[in-house]
Amino acid sequence: MHILVLSGGLSPERDVSLRSGRRVAEALRASMPEVEITESDITAETIPSLESNPPDCVISMVHGSVGEDGSLRSVLEALGIPFVGSGSQASRIAFDKGVTSSLLPKENIPRFVALPQSFFKEMGANSVIRTIIGDLGMPLIVKPLTGGSALGVTKCVVDTEVPTALVTAFGYSDFVMIQQAKTGIELALTVIDRDGSPQALPPVEIVPLSGVYNYDARYTAGATEFFVPARLDPAIESKVKKFALMVHENLNLRDISRTDVIVESDGNIWFLEVNVAPGMTETSLVPQALLAADLEVGRIFAELIQGAIRR
Amino acid sequence: MSPPARRKGFTREGYLFSGHKGYYSCTMSEQMGSRLDPWVESYAQRAQGLTASAIRALFAVASRPEVVSLAGGMPYVNALDADQFADITARVIREQGNTALQYGSGQGDQKLREQILEITSLVGVHSHPDDIVVTAGSQMGLDLVTKIFCDPGDTVLVESPSYVGALGVFRSYQCNVVHVDMDEHGLNPEALRSALAAHNNVKFIYTIPSFHNPAGLTQSQQRREEILAIAQEFKVPILEDDPYGLLGFEGEPPQAIRALDDQNVIYLGSFSKTIASGLRLGWVIAPHGVREKIVLAAEAATLCPSNFVQLTISRYLAEQPWQQQIKMFQELYRERRDSLLDSMQALMPDGTTWTIPEGGFYSWVTLPEGLDANTMLPRALTELVAYVPGSGFYADGQGAHNLRLSYCYPDPDRIREGVRRLSTVIEAEIELVNTFGPPPTSLASPKTRFFTPQTDIN
Numbered sequence: 001m002h003i004l005v006l007s008g009g010l011s012p013e014r015d016v017s018l019r020s021g022r023r024v025a026e027a028l029r030a031s032m033p034e035v036e037i038t039e040s041d042i043t044a045e046t047i048p049s050l051e052s053n054p055p056d057c058v059i060s061m062v063h064g065s066v067g068e069d070g071s072l073r074s075v076l077e078a079l080g081i082p083f084v085g086s087g088s089q090a091s092r093i094a095f096d097k098g099v100t101s102s103l104l105p106k107e108n109i110p111r112f113v114a115l116p117q118s119f120f121k122e123m124g125a126n127s128v129i130r131t132i133i134g135d136l137g138m139p140l141i142v143k144p145l146t147g148g149s150a151l152g153v154t155k156c157v158v159d160t161e162v163p164t165a166l167v168t169a170f171g172y173s174d175f176v177m178i179q180q181a182k183t184g185i186e187l188a189l190t191v192i193d194r195d196g197s198p199q200a201l202p203p204v205e206i207v208p209l210s211g212v213y214n215y216d217a218r219y220t221a222g223a224t225e226f227f228v229p230a231r232l233d234p235a236i237e238s239k240v241k242k243f244a245l246m247v248h249e250n251l252n253l254r255d256i257s258r259t260d261v262i263v264e265s266d267g268n269i270w271f272l273e274v275n276v277a278p279g280m281t282e283t284s285l286v287p288q289a290l291l292a293a294d295l296e297v298g299r300i301f302a303e304l305i306q307g308a309i310r311r
Numbered sequence: 312m313s314p315p316a317r318r319k320g321f322t323r324e325g326y327l328f329s330g331h332k333g334y335y336s337c338t339m340s341e342q343m344g345s346r347l348d349p350w351v352e353s354y355a356q357r358a359q360g361l362t363a364s365a366i367r368a369l370f371a372v373a374s375r376p377e378v379v380s381l382a383g384g385m386p387y388v389n390a391l392d393a394d395q396f397a398d399i400t401a402r403v404i405r406e407q408g409n410t411a412l413q414y415g416s417g418q419g420d421q422k423l424r425e426q427i428l429e430i431t432s433l434v435g436v437h438s439h440p441d442d443i444v445v446t447a448g449s450q451m452g453l454d455l456v457t458k459i460f461c462d463p464g465d466t467v468l469v470e471s472p473s474y475v476g477a478l479g480v481f482r483s484y485q486c487n488v489v490h491v492d493m494d495e496h497g498l499n500p501e502a503l504r505s506a507l508a509a510h511n512n513v514k515f516i517y518t519i520p521s522f523h524n525p526a527g528l529t530q531s532q533q534r535r536e537e538i539l540a541i542a543q544e545f546k547v548p549i550l551e552d553d554p555y556g557l558l559g560f561e562g563e564p565p566q567a568i569r570a571l572d573d574q575n576v577i578y579l580g581s582f583s584k585t586i587a588s589g590l591r592l593g594w595v596i597a598p599h600g601v602r603e604k605i606v607l608a609a610e611a612a613t614l615c616p617s618n619f620v621q622l623t624i625s626r627y628l629a630e631q632p633w634q635q636q637i638k639m640f641q642e643l644y645r646e647r648r649d650s651l652l653d654s655m656q657a658l659m660p661d662g663t664t665w666t667i668p669e670g671g672f673y674s675w676v677t678l679p680e681g682l683d684a685n686t687m688l689p690r691a692l693t694e695l696v697a698y699v700p701g702s703g704f705y706a707d708g709q710g711a712h713n714l715r716l717s718y719c720y721p722d723p724d725r726i727r728e729g730v731r732r733l734s735t736v737i738e739a740e741i742e743l744v745n746t747f748g749p750p751p752t753s754l755a756s757p758k759t760r761f762f763t764p765q766t767d768i769n
Contacts, residue, residue: 014375015368125746220362222354
């Protein structure tokens, strides 16, 4: 059997993706020593190579566009190659934070607008920004509509910060999301499909020492404190797990997903985003959830591979 | 145990509290957080700045062949005769294996130190082999000099902008880095005098007088004399970094400041740009007392430089026409410099300015008003062109409006294509800034924080 782990690509998350791919491949080699595990960057050679030498299963750890927007997965579907993770259509929906938010219960979505760069130019940025702030209030989170690793994300406390935040966000996406900022406990909720049914893993509570879970806080060991399981009372833990399962199922996600939320002091859950190719680096959240559930990365992916091949 | 105090619905320990629904809070002893690094509380203060950075991570894309990288400072080693090198290294092992594979002198191989003086004589530095310490690249020399001179909080004066790798060293020794303005002739004497007068704990003045990285500027002979006179007046040594001195495009190489004064100038040299950066060999030429301390510090750091590499370079210098090789590099880099400058002249949007290097690897670009090179970088990478944002060359948050372009590695056609892509990106950025307005001054600095260098963008 031959398993191909794809990672890298040209997205701003290339570095994270390469590290995720390497970690998953190494875990698989340890848990499936009899299986050939290869790793590859995605390039113009990828599709011809898949055609001439199709692996038995692909694991895509390509983050950002191509990897998570459904493009690569639609190619794998067209080639008939089994792969771990959500299908192309579900990925496409999950990749767009605006579309995803519109498909989930309203009471869990912080109010937002999603707009293209051209709209600000056409309508006058000052007027648009003033109107949005008048409606949503401050503070606001300005972020690219697509992409991960908190790249291009800014929390704006005062209105004068918004234009600069928009310029930053447009560096990563042609659309931006301007959303009410919520405060509370930040949680990462992993869902894994096991034996045909989704299972929510222990929530990971994220406490960045700087106060902001930005790129530096995500990928510098020591910069963030994690509590796994999160310091929630049992009823609220159960509630957030159910929420993650609901997101996984409502969006038709498959195999593995990570939903990021904020839980307010009254137990109210605010959805932030969902990831179909969550990071698997040394400081990533899913590996911590797996560890807390007494599960091994290699063994879980081996299970998911078997499921993908059977599909 | 008394019940925890409520705070906005959380317990004092920060646990979610929902007692009104019959839930209960847990106690601190039940849960311990993890920071994923058991030694996180043990690191020295100097390690505080060693963090991940989004800008640094973005450079992972620059290594892809689709991307025209005008970011890297990598010498074009493909121009070397690989067969000759293979032959030399094979003979070093065969004929001098017992020495090459053994420990050696902490100060470096005697013969190589004599040969280094042949090289430095081209920039007017005539010294004694005993004054030389061979190091693992001039970067190690920079580290050693800083180590023996600087306690935490000591001030180092550097050009504005300065070499990213030097800033990393100064930061790791917790130096107070003060940038001194440059003009078209390099380090500004009046600004230098003011900085020396304003700080009483300046340990040295760090300068790259020839074909500056990143500014692409070269100090005139008069300017070198003025700077030296000021340093002598204030009794502060100069640390002269000269990796590009032999890579001028016109006339004779500029004479080093060290050529004017062998007591107040510590000179750093390197084989990285004139032979090959992968060999990792450089040198320090220092006054007697300083040299003794550097040797001891070098021995503490690495015991000795690689004997194998030293003997390989020594043979190369003895057997190969190395001056012709340098001339070939000069021609190659001049052609690439011309390609960069011609392309920028033809394509760059109005309001963009750049320096015209007379040697070395780099041109320093100033973006049109309101543009931020950090914010623009992901857009540039999407368009498959890479540069280094100017903020990497400052320790104090300046540089947002600048970027460094290097022409040393891509061939002239690729450089032209890179500039074409970059000009498109800048034009799109101008439109973006016209839409949203330039960032308020108060917001410009915090974003442009220092990022640590990586070897291929040095």
